[in-house]
Amino acid sequence: MRTRFGISSSWFLFLAASSALVSADFVIKDGQLAVVDSSGISIETLEVSATGTRSVKTLSLSPENTLKLSFQILASPSNEKESKGIAPHQVHLLATGLKTNLHWTAVVKVRGANKAKWELDMARAPTDFFSLGENIKLELLIADQSTSHKPLRQELATLKLAPSMVLPYPYWDTKDGLPQPPLEWTFRAPRKPINPIFSLAFTIIALSPWLILLSAWSTLANCSTPGFKIIGSTSPSTIIFLATIASQEILILTYWSSLRLYQYLPIAFFLSLPLILSGRTALSELRARRKRNPISASNIIISKINGNRSKGKGKAE
Numbered sequence: 001m002r003t004r005f006g007i008s009s010s011w012f013l014f015l016a017a018s019s020a021l022v023s024a025d026f027v028i029k030d031g032q033l034a035v036v037d038s039s040g041i042s043i044e045t046l047e048v049s050a051t052g053t054r055s056v057k058t059l060s061l062s063p064e065n066t067l068k069l070s071f072q073i074l075a076s077p078s079n080e081k082e083s084k085g086i087a088p089h090q091v092h093l094l095a096t097g098l099k100t101n102l103h104w105t106a107v108v109k110v111r112g113a114n115k116a117k118w119e120l121d122m123a124r125a126p127t128d129f130f131s132l133g134e135n136i137k138l139e140l141l142i143a144d145q146s147t148s149h150k151p152l153r154q155e156l157a158t159l160k161l162a163p164s165m166v167l168p169y170p171y172w173d174t175k176d177g178l179p180q181p182p183l184e185w186t187f188r189a190p191r192k193p194i195n196p197i198f199s200l201a202f203t204i205i206a207l208s209p210w211l212i213l214l215s216a217w218s219t220l221a222n223c224s225t226p227g228f229k230i231i232g233s234t235s236p237s238t239i240i241f242l243a244t245i246a247s248q249e250i251l252i253l254t255y256w257s258s259l260r261l262y263q264y265l266p267i268a269f270f271l272s273l274p275l276i277l278s279g280r281t282a283l284s285e286l287r288a289r290r291k292r293n294p295i296s297a298s299n300i301i302i303s304k305i306n307g308n309r310s311k312g313k314g315k316a317e
Helices: 002-022 171-176 196-215 217-221 236-257 261-292 297-316
Strands: 024-036 042-048 058-061 066-077 090-097 103-107 115-121 135-143 152-161
Touching: 024 058, 024 135, 024 152, 042 058, 042 152, 236 261
Parallel strands: 058 152
Antiparallel strands: 024 042, 024 066, 066 115, 090 103, 090 135, 135 152
16 A cells, blocks of 8 residues: 555656646736827837836826737746747736726737737727726736646736726616606507598599490490491300409409418419410400401491481381
8 A cells, every 4th residue: 555655646746747847937028018199109118027017107098098018928938948939828908997896808919929919099998998997907817728838917007097088887877777768659640531522533433434335335235337246146165265254353352352372373273274275265256257347437337328228218118
């Protein structure tokens, strides 16, 4: 038992020593935090080193300033003299209000050669940042998924905002918590009833051609001119044609009242076949009848003369 314990303890010490040899710390190189005015001139500059500043400096910010941060991230292994570049998984800036103890974070993008740049224009800064308070502590956080790199948390500076830039917290609760205007629903105004006199007048106008046709139906049906005769000798194709037209009209009315589209389409398709065939036959017969008895001015005059003669003979007799 003692031998096994000694072997396991020595193995554990070996693993700890080997992990210590490959462990690396994040190192900040060429770090600079600057306050730039609207013309691009640096007003205040703070050097950011790997060990941090002994005394934290206070940077004053106005609405016209821009806060800029630039640095390079390196890894310094304990068994190597020279540092090498590394791209960590997460690089954030943490802003904390000294009086409010509220937090605001910003992501810092790491570009080529492991150089990171970040800037914040006070004219376009989010309202969350201004609600932290007048004095804000700014920290840099660097971490990686690998356990071989220790995370880094370094305080950069204390930011002092102008009193006009500070917003009350929570600004969204203050805004949304105020009494809201009552909800009002606007519905469509009711449709005005149509004057029955106008409805009756336009109904008569729409039906007047059909009324005239029905009143003259008997005269046209018994016309002596063969070309003008509407009702002639009926044929089976004509009867089928009229029946299929009537069935289509009834089907359309039924579709509007109770049928679905998928129910209407196949029935209409099957009814259209006899409608087309009987229609072509009926129209060809009508065309043949028109050719035998064409409608012309001479035929109309002759038919009228013959009609008058037959009426005169009847009176004389």
